[in-house]
Amino acid sequence: MATIDGLPPLREVIATHGLAARKSLGQNFLLDLNLTAKIARQAGDLSGCDVLEIGPGPGGLTRGLLAEGARRVLAIEKDARCLPALAEIAAAYPRRLEVVNGDALEVDPLTRLTPPIRIVANLPYNVGTELLVRWLTPDRWPPYWDSLTLMFQREVAERIVARPGGKAYGRLALLASWRAEARITLSLPPEAFTPPPKVSSAVVHLTALPEPRYPADPRVLERVVAMAFNQRRKMLRAALKGLAPDIEDRLRAASIAPTDRAETVSLEQFCALARAVSP
Numbered sequence: 383m384a385t386i387d388g389l390p391p392l393r394e395v396i397a398t399h400g401l402a403a404r405k406s407l408g409q410n411f412l413l414d415l416n417l418t419a420k421i422a423r424q425a426g427d428l429s430g431c432d433v434l435e436i437g438p439g440p441g442g443l444t445r446g447l448l449a450e451g452a453r454r455v456l457a458i459e460k461d462a463r464c465l466p467a468l469a470e471i472a473a474a475y476p477r478r479l480e481v482v483n484g485d486a487l488e489v490d491p492l493t494r495l496t497p498p499i500r501i502v503a504n505l506p507y508n509v510g511t512e513l514l515v516r517w518l519t520p521d522r523w524p525p526y527w528d529s530l531t532l533m534f535q536r537e538v539a540e541r542i543v544a545r546p547g548g549k550a551y552g553r554l555a556l557l558a559s560w561r562a563e564a565r566i567t568l569s570l571p572p573e574a575f576t577p578p579p580k581v582s583s584a585v586v587h588l589t590a591l592p593e594p595r596y597p598a599d600p601r602v603l604e605r606v607v608a609m610a611f612n613q614r615r616k617m618l619r620a621a622l623k624g625l626a627p628d629i630e631d632r633l634r635a636a637s638i639a640p641t642d643r644a645e646t647v648s649l650e651q652f653c654a655l656a657r658a659v660s661p
């Protein structure tokens with residue numbers, strides 16, 4: 383059957399290159415090229431952009447990104463078995479796809495990319511969350527990327543876009559909303575993947591803000607938020623006791639009642655608290 387890019391269908395690619403999915407690498411592949419093109423479109427107009435893709439696997443999303451007009455794609459893949467399949471895509475799109483065989487948690491992609499840069503990935507969820515936190519907490523802001531378009535378990539996606547007052551609200555929502563605009567743009571059932579995972583997935587699109595919404599020292603804010611949510615059932619005067627001997631005064635200075643719980647405190651209040659406890 384003909385495909386959008388003239389390359390073989392993904393089922394055939396997987397059979398030819400013996401790419402049986404490995405659980406240890408979180409491999410749940412997207413085989414429908416119409417769907418991967420749709421996911422690529424969630425990242426906006428890609429012409430004129432370099433795209434960093436993490437975990438291309440057999441290349442379904444990579445093909446979507448290239449077909450949707452990405453200027454260049456740099457793809458970092460840990461599983462060397464995928465390299466021959468990715469080389470075929472690189473040959474079909476001369477000078478537009480570079481593949482690095484490595485661990486995305488260790489490879490520094492920056493020297494290989496030219497702004498504007500967008501990051502797109504369908505990653506194993508544990509690696510995805512860790513990378514998201516790293517992308518949101520660089521030493522300097524704005525970051526090197528303009529936007530992140532990432533597939534997550536639906537439940538994790540909801541934690542990223544959560545507002546105060548619910549169970550999903552916590553560290554991820556605060557880090558995301560402090561310096562980015564985050565929204566869920568697409569939901570996918572388990573059957574969209576091969577093999578299907580146990581739960582539904584969702585694509586989250588995050589756009590970097592030119593500057594954080596409220597001033598705060600990133601390290602202090604992260605520490606305050608981590609402490610507050612580590613004991614989310616406790617009142618903040620207890621959860622943050624170790625932060626300062628006069629924590630109750632500092633909470634009040636940030637317009638937070640010492641008896642409040644982390645779940646009800648807004649980003650603006652957390653930033654005010656980070657300023658109030660900064661050395």
Ligand code: SAM
Nearest residue numbers: 407410411412437438439459460461485486504
């Ligand atoms: N993007 C492909 C797709 O949508 O069909 C594959 C998605 S699959 C969920 C995750 C991919 O990430 C796999 O190809 C896996 O080998 C790769 N991967 C897992 N851990 C990785 C890591 N630490 N660094 C880079 N790639 C990784």
